[in-house]
Amino acid sequence: MTLLLIVETLYLYLPAYVANATPVLLGGGRPLDGGRLWRDGRPLLGSHKTIRGAASALILGTLTGWVQASLPLEFLHPSPLNGLLQSLGAILGDLATSFLKRRLGLKPGAMLPLLDQLGFILTALLLSYPLLRPSTGQALLILPLTLLLHPLTNYIAYLIGLKREPW
Numbered sequence: 001m002t003l004l005l006i007v008e009t010l011y012l013y014l015p016a017y018v019a020n021a022t023p024v025l026l027g028g029g030r031p032l033d034g035g036r037l038w039r040d041g042r043p044l045l046g047s048h049k050t051i052r053g054a055a056s057a058l059i060l061g062t063l064t065g066w067v068q069a070s071l072p073l074e075f076l077h078p079s080p081l082n083g084l085l086q087s088l089g090a091i092l093g094d095l096a097t098s099f100l101k102r103r104l105g106l107k108p109g110a111m112l113p114l115l116d117q118l119g120f121i122l123t124a125l126l127l128s129y130p131l132l133r134p135s136t137g138q139a140l141l142i143l144p145l146t147l148l149l150h151p152l153t154n155y156i157a158y159l160i161g162l163k164r165e166p167w
Contacts, residue, residue, distance in 0.1 A: 008076055009138045009145060014068065016124035019061030019087035020094065021153065024162050026060075027053025032095070038102065045098045048108040054091050061087025078132055085128040093123030109165045116167065117150040118143060 010017075029052040033044035065083010068076075097119035101112050121142055129139070151167060158166040 005137055005141065006145065009134075009141045011068070011076055012078060012082075012132065012134055012138060013086065013121065013124065013142050015061040015065040015083035015086040016090040016121055016128075017149075018064045019057040019090040019124075020120045021157075022057040022060045023050070023053030024157055026056040029053075040103065042102045042105065044102065045095060046102060046108040049095060049098055054095075057091050058084075058087045061090060082128055082132050085131060086124040089124030089127035090120040092127075093120040096123065111165070111167045114147075117147055121146045 027048075027050050029050045031045070031047045032049045032051050032054055033046070035047070036044045038044050062083040065078065065086065066080045068078050068083065069080040071077075097112065097115050098108075100115065101108075101110065104112070106112060125134075125139060125142060134142075154163060155166045157163040
């Protein structure tokens with residue numbers, strides 16, 4: 001594995017990372033689920049998943065992909081739609097994880113190992129794969145990279161007061 005492969009892989013999936021991080025910075029406001037409860041009497045998603053967080057994630061992740069597509073990089077030139085698909089995937093993966101956590105009776109902020117770290121990137125990978133067509137190495141490498149980077153960035157966000165929990 002080369003350093004170039006790592007850099008290329010992180011670059012390819014940057015829109016998903018941006019979309020996943022954006023609600024921590026720009027979220028808040030009205031809950032995406034409108035405060036609705038599921039059949040089990042628990043919140044559908046929870047008050048921490050907001051309209052502003054999802055919208056800002058979609059916008060900034062899509063813009064990231066658009067900027068990437070406009071850069072004259074010889075080694076990578078993703079489609080402008082890549083940012084939209086990855087952002088949408090990151091949001092849907094995160095929402096699916098929240099939905100599952102509520103069904104399991106876990107409160108917002110509680111940890112669900114592996115799914116908390118990989119849910120957003122797996123869904124982003126699946127949605128963008130047909131358009132992006134990453135190499136097998138890139139598709140496989142993004143998972144362990146995310147397992148390393150996600151906890152590190154969350155811990156930094158916790159240390160600087162952006163998150164209540166270090167995970």
